[in-house]
Amino acid sequence: xxxxxxxxxxxxxxxxxxxxxxxxxxxxxxxxxxxxxxxxxxxxxxxxxxxxxxxxxxxxxxxxxxxxxxxxxxxxxxxxxxxxxxxxxxxxxxxxxxxxxxxxxxxxxxxxxxxxxxxxxxxxxxxxxxxxxxxxxxxxxxxxxxxxxxxxxxxxxxxxxxxx
Numbered sequence: 001x002x003x004x005x006x007x008x009x010x011x012x013x014x015x016x017x018x019x020x021x022x023x024x025x026x027x028x029x030x031x032x033x034x035x036x037x038x039x040x041x042x043x044x045x046x047x048x049x050x051x052x053x054x055x056x057x058x059x060x061x062x063x064x065x066x067x068x069x070x071x072x073x074x075x076x077x078x079x080x081x082x083x084x085x086x087x088x089x090x091x092x093x094x095x096x097x098x099x100x101x102x103x104x105x106x107x108x109x110x111x112x113x114x115x116x117x118x119x120x121x122x123x124x125x126x127x128x129x130x131x132x133x134x135x136x137x138x139x140x141x142x143x144x145x146x147x148x149x150x151x152x153x154x155x156x157x158x159x160x161x162x163x164x
Contacts, residue, residue, distance in 0.1 A: 013056035015102065015121050016128070017043075018064035022098035025069070032069045036062055068105045075104045082144040095129050096137070103142045107149045115146035 021035040043055040079100045080089045089097060103122035107115055119142045126135040
């Protein structure tokens, strides 16, 4: 029996779409509402996606994108502190920054989701974009942040399995 709920694929798709939206915001200077409207339009257009893709949970997508946008300075400071001193956040590739920002926001703002789930999901996204050591970097940085943002040994929220 699986612990994954029926909304799991939509949440995974929302995380990926959020990373894409955050990347788009950084590269184009567009605001969150503009990129969210474009994402919603793509989600409603079966011709826009690949066959077999799942539409994202638009509520979660909006929470992630708006949340990162609103707390970006705090998130960048936390992620920067978790990185090696010879690898400042600005030196990382833009997609990698988007992955780390989204993962950090989720660790910070969604305590009902187990930290290990958050880390695993963003490592998988990194693996979709990178062949090198970037997924390991995502794992290390988000694990370090989880250690500071989440209480060690705290019991998992009873609903945390809903996100697996």
